[in-house]
Amino acid sequence: MGFAYLIPTPSNNFLDSWQSESPISTTVNSDSTAGCKETVKHLRELQNELQMLQKKMNYLLPPADTLPNFALESLGARVKFHLSSATYSAAQASLTCLGIPYKRPVVNQRIVIQGHSHLFPGKCWAFAGGQGHLFIALSHRVTISHVTLGHISKSLSPTGSISSAPKEFSVHGIETLDDEGTQLGTFIYDQDGDQLQTFKLPEHKEGVYKFVKLQVQNNWGHPEYTCLYSFRVHGKLAD
Numbered sequence: 001m002g003f004a005y006l007i008p009t010p011s012n013n014f015l016d017s018w019q020s021e022s023p024i025s026t027t028v029n030s031d032s033t034a035g036c037k038e039t040v041k042h043l044r045e046l047q048n049e050l051q052m053l054q055k056k057m058n059y060l061l062p063p064a065d066t067l068p069n070f071a072l073e074s075l076g077a078r079v080k081f082h083l084s085s086a087t088y089s090a091a092q093a094s095l096t097c098l099g100i101p102y103k104r105p106v107v108n109q110r111i112v113i114q115g116h117s118h119l120f121p122g123k124c125w126a127f128a129g130g131q132g133h134l135f136i137a138l139s140h141r142v143t144i145s146h147v148t149l150g151h152i153s154k155s156l157s158p159t160g161s162i163s164s165a166p167k168e169f170s171v172h173g174i175e176t177l178d179d180e181g182t183q184l185g186t187f188i189y190d191q192d193g194d195q196l197q198t199f200k201l202p203e204h205k206e207g208v209y210k211f212v213k214l215q216v217q218n219n220w221g222h223p224e225y226t227c228l229y230s231f232r233v234h235g236k237l238a239d
Helices: 010-020 025-061 109-113
Strands: 095-096 102-105 127-128 132-150 168-174 181-189 196-200 207-216 225-228 228-236
Touching: 109 127, 109 132, 109 228, 127 132, 132 168, 132 181, 132 225, 207 225
Parallel strands: none
Antiparallel strands: 095 102, 127 225, 132 196, 132 207, 132 228, 168 181, 168 207
8 A cells, every 4th residue: 555645836926925035145145245345445444554654664764774785795895905094993992801801803994884774882993083084895886876874873872972973074986996086075974863874976976986985084073083883885786
């Protein structure tokens, strides 16, 4: 004896009623659109915040850190020691450790072209008196546009003074070692200014050079020596 199952077929009226009463599809589409708009809006806000942060970071960077430096030892620049002023020997004061005298390691001219952005008291090259010069072979032949001179600030100095900082200085561009060179400009380092100070050369003085001589004319009053912490040469590679 078998059993018969009767499965009723939904009427058209039943389907029409279910579709009209079910808002699921419309709701899902509406929610997805709203969610996408919110996500896009949030991403744009984050992008604007990142752009503002980048501008602030660029503002805080010294101008010298945003320019190529062709007087950088790690890039291939070299100090010509025999053409530069001698190191001030008395600047290496004797110290004692457990009563045994010793001298600090000599800081020579190389430290000036090592590109340090953070300058610390005593990490400098000193030459006797207020006048001296540093002769540098640049890493490449360069059309020079700017130079940067660095010294610690008064606030960083233990004495509150930076009288050993260079004051008036000039920069000379030299094509070959047999060349007398061309004076590219004379500038004044501001003892109350930033640690790294960048100076633009007069446009008519721009030229292509392989060597540069930094000539210090005087300092801010120290009677015994002048200290150089950093010197940079900016521009573009020669064609």
